[in-house]
Amino acid sequence: MPDYNEFITRICGILQPFVKPGQALTADSELVSELGLTSLQVMMMIEQIEDDFDISVPLNILPDIRTIRDLARQLERLLP
Amino acid sequence: MSLFDKFQPIIDVRAELQSLGIMPFGAVTEKILSATEGIVNGHRVILAGTNNYLGLTFDPECIAAAKTAIEEQGTGTTGSRMANGTFAEHVLLEQELAAFFNRRHAIVFTTGYAATSGMCATLAGPGDTIVLDADSHASIYDGVRLSGADIVRFRHNDVADLEKRLRRLGERLSNTLIIVEGIYSMLGDRSPLREIAELKRRYGGMLLVDEAHSMGMLGEHGRGLAEHAGVEDDVDFIAGTFSKSLGAIGGFCVSNHPELDAVRFATRSYIFTASPSPSVIASTRTALRLLQERPQLREQLWRNARHLYDGLEALGFRISPQVSPVVAVTVEDRGQSIQWWNRLLESGVYVNLVMPPASPGDYSLLRCSVSAAHTSGQIERILAAFAALRGSATPG
Numbered sequence: 273m274p275d276y277n278e279f280i281t282r283i284c285g286i287l288q289p290f291v292k293p294g295q296a297l298t299a300d301s302e303l304v305s306e307l308g309l310t311s312l313q314v315m316m317m318i319e320q321i322e323d324d325f326d327i328s329v330p331l332n333i334l335p336d337i338r339t340i341r342d343l344a345r346q347l348e349r350l351l352p
Numbered sequence: 353m354s355l356f357d358k359f360q361p362i363i364d365v366r367a368e369l370q371s372l373g374i375m376p377f378g379a380v381t382e383k384i385l386s387a388t389e390g391i392v393n394g395h396r397v398i399l400a401g402t403n404n405y406l407g408l409t410f411d412p413e414c415i416a417a418a419k420t421a422i423e424e425q426g427t428g429t430t431g432s433r434m435a436n437g438t439f440a441e442h443v444l445l446e447q448e449l450a451a452f453f454n455r456r457h458a459i460v461f462t463t464g465y466a467a468t469s470g471m472c473a474t475l476a477g478p479g480d481t482i483v484l485d486a487d488s489h490a491s492i493y494d495g496v497r498l499s500g501a502d503i504v505r506f507r508h509n510d511v512a513d514l515e516k517r518l519r520r521l522g523e524r525l526s527n528t529l530i531i532v533e534g535i536y537s538m539l540g541d542r543s544p545l546r547e548i549a550e551l552k553r554r555y556g557g558m559l560l561v562d563e564a565h566s567m568g569m570l571g572e573h574g575r576g577l578a579e580h581a582g583v584e585d586d587v588d589f590i591a592g593t594f595s596k597s598l599g600a601i602g603g604f605c606v607s608n609h610p611e612l613d614a615v616r617f618a619t620r621s622y623i624f625t626a627s628p629s630p631s632v633i634a635s636t637r638t639a640l641r642l643l644q645e646r647p648q649l650r651e652q653l654w655r656n657a658r659h660l661y662d663g664l665e666a667l668g669f670r671i672s673p674q675v676s677p678v679v680a681v682t683v684e685d686r687g688q689s690i691q692w693w694n695r696l697l698e699s700g701v702y703v704n705l706v707m708p709p710a711s712p713g714d715y716s717l718l719r720c721s722v723s724a725a726h727t728s729g730q731i732e733r734i735l736a737a738f739a740a741l742r743g744s745a746t747p748g
Contacts, residue, residue, distance in 0.1 A: 312713065331497075
């Protein structure tokens with residue numbers, strides 16, 4: 273299983289096409305309020321993550337995800 | 353901070369539309385003239401944005417049945433199906449729906465929303481998994497959120513993506529519910545149900561199909577996509593509505609599983625609301641009979657669908673991927689979609705304006721729908737109104 277830092281790196285890579293060029297991404301970056309992702313973009317990003325990690329991300333956990341760190345922590349839980 | 357802060361985006365959009373003098377959401381039908389014509393926001397229009405697919409809303413037999421029911425049984429039941437709200441006719445309609453779909457059990461709900469949201473909320477629960485198509489109707493999303501089950505969505509109509517998700521579930525497949533629709537309401541495209549049924553046979557789980565927009569339209573007998581695709585035996589639950597091809601309001605679920613009668617008494621949207629009014633049940637029962645007696649309505653509907661689809665395609669609009677009674681014109685620019693909607697209204701055509709997030713992508717839709725009751729001349733007038741839009745702008 274990837275470690276926490278690898279999760280962060282891979283999530284940032286997946287996020288890159290969804291944010292403005294040059295936008296800095298850190299573990300504390302907030303997906304909606306800071307990076308400006310729309311609900312549709314959040315879903316598209318999740319689909320990319322699902323393909324990349326070969327997992328299914330239940331919609332139920334989305335309300336608990338505000339930052340890249342939150343997302344990484346949830347992926348840690350989901351991956352066996 | 354205020355409770356109302358979250359509504360600011362809605363307030364902003366409404367203010368923008370008001371400043372333009374255009375009110376597409378909550379347009380008022382001041383007078384309904386027939387199944388296909390009315391006066392909307394002051395304009396006499398052809399109604400090309402309803403779900404009156406078979407045009408039965410003004411059928412004399414349906415109206416007569418509703419009138420008789422009002423006179424004999426009153427205007428409402430004033431109670432839940434669980435209490436005083438089950439009249440003999442509710443039970444008869446359930447029997448007739450079960451017979452129509454060749455299923456052993458049926459439940460009638462007060463609305464289609466209550467039927468799909470209620471079934472989705474109740475069939476699966478905590479510890480179970482629901483796998484649903486990404487473009488599912490809001491009633492399905494609302495229901496699955498209430499269920500407490502893990503909700504996994506697959507890319508719209510993408511069988512390979514669904515298979516990946518089923519494969520990942522492993523042992524959890526035995527308590528998994530797959531949910532798709534027959535015809536999707538926004539773009540009018542169909543679910544690849546034959547392939548999905550094959551996956552269900554291979555992997556397991558149960559399958560619910562919402563035939564709200566396909567009942568009466570597809571299948572030799574009008575039973576919907578499951579019949580059309582020849583996979584009725586693989587579909588565990590069919591949900592649907594009375595507010596489209598049957599021209600009234602209400603919803604249903606049919607199944608061969610004997611447990612459906614237990615599900616009935618666990619479904620909160622069935623229990624905690626008043627049952628459908630007698631007039632609604634009476635017109636629905638009549639419409640269900642007419643749907644079976646008049647296959648020519650379905651044939652006329654598809655002729656009209658083909659006429660509108662081919663016409664819009666010839667005009668160069670970007671339209672739905674499949675010929676369907678729902679033909680959606682994609683417009684990339686939101687402002688242009690609003691202007692076009694208004695120009696169509698002014699030229700005598702009412703269609704639905706669908707903007708994100710209600711549309712499936714980040715574009716807007718001018719959603720047209722045809723009825724068996726539309727004449728060829730009316731379809732030509734709809735096409736002429738669309739053709740006029742191209743005079744001042746490039747189609748989306």
